[in-house]
Amino acid sequence: MSTITHWLHKTGGRGRRLAAYAAGELSGAERVRTESALAGCPGCRREVEAYRLVARALQATPRVSLTAAEAQAFWSGVEQRIATRARPRPLTARPALREVFWDHPRLSLASAAAAAVLVLGLTVSQMSGWLYWGTSLPNGVEVLSVEPGGDAPVMLFQAPGSSLKVIWVFEERPTE
């Protein structure tokens, strides 16, 4: 084995150098040195030839074209994708209030109870001029607590025989 061949085998990246040489990607001194080394190394020459055959086979890979129909419809397909992307996202519709109550019967019951208490409270208020908050009202709805609060008094009450508690907030409509 000649000194030059020895260099090719000893230096790191022999395979890289041969692959690069086969692809014509070595330049100047490195190419000349590799060529000299190849002269004394039949195995290296076979390797270079194999790389070249692979490259030739790759370069001979047939190009694949769109069919006439695909080419014709290509832009439309792109446009559709662009349009889908540009279109603003549809807002998720909030359910109507009646749908909420329809889907949640317990809320309907609570609302009915709250309305009853409110009507009763207003009636008592009108009749006596002040609210009477006992532990039990005539219709059986039990008021658990009343927080006077500032602008919005809060009342917690419970329907008889139900574990459901209802919070009612009395909020005045802002005056114009």
Add this chain to the structure above:
Amino acid sequence: MGGKVPPPEQPGLQDDRYLVERAQQGAREAFAILVRRHQDRAFNLAYQMVRNREDALDVAQEAFARAYTSLSAFKGDATFGTWLHRIVVNLAIDTLRRRRRGGEAPYDDSRGLPEEPEGDLPAPDDPATALEAKQTRALLARGIGQLPPAQRAALILREIEGLSYEEIARAVGCNLGTVMSRLFYARRKLQQALKAHLADLR
């Protein structure tokens, strides 16, 4: 939105940069001309990567749609073609990785090999040579299919698309050293995949 693409007859329409500028200003028809000009090459690149017409068409169309929506980010440092290559390659790599994650082989013989592409190479006159070429192509396709997506991209861009190392680096978004490394490993694997066949040919 119509599906018609205006013919590039006017002066300036031959120039990609001009069309990109017009498209950036909102001229959809300028982008349509760019699409028509580059669609075959984008499709071929996508096909070489994913080896399936349906997936290739999907990748190519999606690449143009993404290019359009990020057109404002295109500064003209590279050509429109190189920029598009990058999008195609990245989408193709995503497709290959999805296949792998989905338990599907990254390269499926039933997708690639029987679908002999209707390329533009004339068939050799000699039947033995034609068979040999076909066998080589089949082995090559199988070998390419076994390459990791990033190596496959580097190899295809270099050997099939004929891009320079610098163009490949820009197209796949890595440095020159990485391109050289990926190319070396890809070539070596292919050489090993074809070794027995190459020995027969000698």
